Structures are given as C-alpha cells and as structure tokens.
Amino acid sequence: MKIAIVGSGAWGTALAIRLCKNGHDVTLWTFETNLIPQMEQERHNIRLPGAVLPESLKISGDYGCVKGCKLVVMASPSFPIRSVCRGVAPYLDEDAVMVSVTKGIENGTLLRMSEVVAQETGKPVVVLTGPSHAEEVALDVPTGCLAACENRELAELVQDTFMSDTFRVYTSPDAVGAELGAALKNVIALCAGVSDGLGCGDNTKAMLMTRVLTEMARLGISMGASKDTFAGLAGVGDLIVTCTSMHSRNRRAGILIGQGKTAKEAMEEVGAVVEGYYAAASAYELSKKQGVEMPIVTAAYRVLYENLSAAEAVHTLLRRGRKSEKEDAGWL
Ligand SMILES: NC(=O)c1ccc[n+]([C@@H]2O[C@H](COP(=O)([O-])OP(=O)(O)OC[C@H]3O[C@@H](n4cnc5c(N)ncnc54)[C@H](O)[C@@H]3O)[C@@H](O)[C@H]2O)c1
Structure with a gap:
C-alpha cells in the first residue's frame, strides 16, 4: 500500500521503519528539509539515533508526497498539527484515510487531535496510540498499540497495515x-x-x-x-x-x-x-x-x-x- 507519514520526529520515523518492514511503499515527509540529504544518503535521522532508515523509504519535504496514498499518518507534534493538515489537505486522494498518532489536545479549541485532522482534511481518521517508545519500536522490541475508530473496517485496516510479529495492534471503537x-x-x-x-x-x-x-x-x-x-x-x-x-x-x-x-x-x-x-x-x-x-x-x-x-x-x-x-x- 502507498502510505505517507507526515512528520519525521522520532515517532514518525519509527512508524515509517515499521511500515517499510511490512512491505509498504512509504514516504516520510519532513519539516526539517535541511536534514533530507543526511536521511537520504546516510540513512540516518538525528531525531531517532540508533535507527537505520530502510533503503526503500523515500524522504520528501513536499506536501504533495501524500498524493495517491491510501493511508496518511499524521505524526507531527500537537502544536503545528492544524497547519500541517492544511498543508497536505489539497493533495489528499478522494478515498484517503488519515491515521492520527499525535498525542495532545489543541490549545484554545480543546479539540482532540483526530478532530483537528478531520476538520482540516474532511477525511475519516483512525487513532493509533498506546505504550510505544519510538526508540524501542525502531528496534523491534515487542510492543502493543490500539487502533481506535468508530468505524470498525477502518480500525481493522490500520490494524492489518501496522501489525507484525513484534508490533501487535488491537482495535477499539473508543477514539x-x-x-x-x-x-x-x-x-x-x-x-x-x-x-x-x-x-x-x-x-x-x-x-x-x-x-x-x-x-x-x-x-x-x-x-x-x-x-x-x-x-x-x-x-x-x-x-x-x-x-x-x-x-x-x-x-x-x-x-x-x-x-x-x-x-x-x-x-x-x-x-x-x-x-x-x-x-x-x-x-x-x-x-x-x-x-x-x-x-x-x-x-x-x-x-x-x-x-x-x-x-x-x-x-x-x-x-x-x-x-x-x-x-x-x-x-x-
Ligand atoms: N517519541 C515517541 O516515542 C512517541 C510515541 C508515540 C507518540 N508520540 C507522539 O508523536 C508526536 C510527535 O512526537 P515525536 O517524538 O516524533 O517528536 P520529536 O520531538 O522527535 O520531533 C519533533 C518533530 O516536530 C517537527 N516540527 C517542529 N516544528 C514544526 C512545525 N512548526 N511544523 C511541523 N513540524 C514541526 C520537527 O521537525 C521534528 O520532526 C507527539 O505528539 C508525541 O506525543 C511520540
């Protein structure tokens, strides 16, 4: 599946590695375009020391990289999430499904992250969360997470996409x-x-x-x-x-x-x-x-x-x- 991860912090990077290992066609969008040469050539991201970026992982500083993606994973911190969603929104496919992995409540509006993502993109959103240090997920340390969405089919889509022998994903209707x-x-x-x-x-x-x-x-x-x-x-x-x-x-x-x-x-x-x-x-x-x-x-x-x-x-x-x-x- 073609997937974009929007946000190249420790968590976005660890999830990108996971999805590449699961055989998906993955692009990691980064705010820090100055880091692109290092990520591309040395296969290393200073945000996640110790992890090796798979050869198949593409890096981009262009919001247009979400075009054609069935899943778009929003992995920026909470404070810029709205502006990042506005950046990708014009390029999203009609049937794109968003995955929100950001942890926070928007200051001012008091909206949950998935509500902000839904508001700005108009797409359905699945929440992926749980006890998961990026540093450990990148090293295949056994981990369990939750894919939460009112829509069972979409929660199961995210479960199937991320699940591996070391990354267990449970579903829940309670986003x-x-x-x-x-x-x-x-x-x-x-x-x-x-x-x-x-x-x-x-x-x-x-x-x-x-x-x-x-x-x-x-x-x-x-x-x-x-x-x-x-x-x-x-x-x-x-x-x-x-x-x-x-x-x-x-x-x-x-x-x-x-x-x-x-x-x-x-x-x-x-x-x-x-x-x-x-x-x-x-x-x-x-x-x-x-x-x-x-x-x-x-x-x-x-x-x-x-x-x-x-x-x-x-x-x-x-x-x-x-x-x-x-x-x-x-x-x-
Ligand atoms: N690190 C983890 O283990 C982990 C696990 C689960 C969930 N999360 C959640 O994931 C989210 C991201 O955390 P992280 O640990 O990957 O962050 P991080 O501290 O590793 O990196 C921060 C990222 O934010 C980017 N950034 C800074 N200013 C920005 C802006 N104005 N617009 C867009 N991007 C900007 C930086 O380029 C950097 O890539 C947080 O909500 C966090 O709670 C983190």
Missing part, C-alpha cells in the same frame, strides 16, 4: 477514550518526573498514577468515552510506560522541574517536544469546561503556568479532604 488517555498521560509523566525530582518514592508515584486514572476516566466519561479504555493500552498501559521510563521526555522534564528548574528551562534542556506541557493547559481548561474535578491536572497546571512550586503543589494535593476511593462506594 475519545484512546486520545484522552494519550494526551493526559503526558501530563502525568511530567508529574511523575516532578515527584522523582523532589525525591519522593515509588509509593508516591504509584498513588499518582492510579489516582490520575480516576481523573482521566471521570473526564473521559463526561465526554462520551468508555471507562474500560482507561484500563487498557491507551490508559494504564501508556501511563506505566511513560511514568517509569527515562525514554520519556515528559518525565525527564518533570524531574528537572522537581529539582528546581522552571518549565521553560526544563523544556530547553530536554530539547525535544514536551507534549505534557501543552496538554496540561488544555486538560485544565477541559476539566473546567466539563465541570469535572481533576486535582492532579490542576496542580500540574499551576506548577507549569502559575509558578506554584512543585513542593507546594504536592502539599496542596496531600492536604485535600478525606475521600472514599470509589465515588459510588455504595455505603448506606
């Missing part, structure tokens, strides 16, 4: 839950990093991860997601991988903030897109819009955007009133 899980886990990876940077322990991180799942599900249900999705690959799966690994730039940024750096300094030091920073603002606004209580997301927002110290944010969370773990505990 809302899958995308909220993906966006919010980046905020929590930042929080887990802050917790580590402050010198808190494993207990703290485990509490953070499990309590935030409740927050995610609360928000998700208010937006029509299924609660089960948050217990799956796109929820708890992605939370585990991002909150416990040094591959996660969100967690690395959080550690620096916990150690006393400002959000800006931390992002500069990490040097790659820290989606959790943008997602924290959108998630906070979304919780207000939906009237859903999200104390951990609110604390993250206040640290990142209102200069609340990380230590004070932890104390504020710990000093909240007593709660039952189950909101509908059923006690008389």
